[in-house]
Every structure is written in C-alpha cells, then in structure tokens.
Amino acid sequence: MDTLTRVLSLRNASPVVSGLYWSGIWLAVGALLLSALLTGSSFSESGMLPWVFGVHGCATLAGGFASAKRSGRRGWYFGMTNGFLYTLLLMTISFLATDASWTTAVPLLLLVTCLSGAFGGMLGVNAGSNSR
Template sequence: MNSLSRIFGLRNASPVASGLYWSAIWLAIGALLLSILLAGSTLSESGMAPWVFTVHGCAALAGGFASAKRSGRKGWYFGMTNGLLYTLALLTISFLATDASWSAAVPLLLLVTGLSGALGGMLGVNAGSGSR
C-alpha cells in the first residue's frame, strides 16, 4: 500500500474516509459474489434479503475496522460512524439511481451496519499500531 501511495502521490488522512473506501471495496466483492450466487443457483431475487444484509454488515465491519485502525482511538465511535455514513451513502445512491422509497428494511439496515461497524471498530482499534 505504501508503494501505491508513493506512485500516485495520494494519502488519505481521514479515518472515516478510509473506512468508507474499504466498505465500498467489500461491497463490490459481496455484490459480485451475490451475482454469481444468483446466476448459478435456484435462489430467486425475492430470497436475497438475508444475503444482502450479510454483505452490507460485512462491508460495514471491514470499513469500521479500517477506520478505527487508522484512527488508533475510539474504535466503536469511528466504526459506528463509518457504518452509519455507509448506510446514508447507500440510501442516497439507491434513491437517486432507482427512486427507492423508505421501507421497513431501512431502519434494520441502519441497525445492522451501525452495530457491525462498531464491532469492526472495536476490533480495529486493538489491531492498530498504537495499541501495542
């Protein structure tokens, strides 16, 4: 990672932005895996809700881990902030792209991403170099 930042001259100083980048990467991987699962099995789109929530939870967990590891302090705070901002960005994109409306799944998604982001933050702050 250091070699890429030297080549392109990019450095991300914000822990939350770094966590959101990692959340987007894990979301892309999860969406690709879900697409393969949907195409290669008898699973229908209506039965994908638990899988989708799992992918969003894992993406928020990874983003919370990355943001708290970068910050080195207040792991649950940075992780939950990352999870909630991730959901806000996701809802904004969903509304603008497909005119998605508010449903009962939105508060559940906020709960899943907030808690999994906080858990990732608690794990990430302890994995950082400042905790040793």
C-alpha cells in the same frame, strides 16, 4: 522516480473516509459473489434480503476495522460513524439511481451496519500499532 510515486499515491488523512473506501471495496466483492450465486443457483431475488444484509454487514465490519485501525482510538465511535455514513450514502445512491423509497428494511439496515461497524471498530482499534 520519487516524485512520480508521490504524485500517483493516494493518501487519505481521514479515518472515516478510509473506512468508507474499504466498505465500498468489500461491498463490490460481496455484490459480485451474490451475483454469481444468483446466476449459478436456483435462488430468487426475492429471497436474497438476508444475504444482502450480510454483505452490507461484512462491508461495514471491514470499513469499521480499517477506520479504527487508522485512528488508533475510539474504535466503536469510528466504526459506528462509518456504518451510519455508509447507510446514508447507500440510501442516497439508491434514491437517486432507482427512486427507492423508505421501507421498513431501512432502519434494520441502519441497525445492522452501525452495530457491525462498531464491532469492526472495536477489533480494529486493538489491531492498530498505537494500542501496544
């Protein structure tokens, strides 16, 4: 049985990749909540940009927290790296899926994700077991 659990368990050694996993999970939760908000209320898609930035900010905050907690050091660095790579991955997927172009919202998104990831990293490095 020990062999089976060892084979089925996924253990990631990189703190940044672990943070990106958690960012993706929180992005999925936020997207589901925004979809329910759009379906169940009178919000229009054109007025959802601040809400979308909020979801991306929360996702990178959680990812920065997870990556810095895992690393145990340099929380703002791992958090900001998580935010930058998250935005780069998001823009690559957006370009490949919908042929999205560069707009003025992209630098703003990069700023939001890097700052919230750095803040989450600062919180995460202090929550880790190595900080005591």
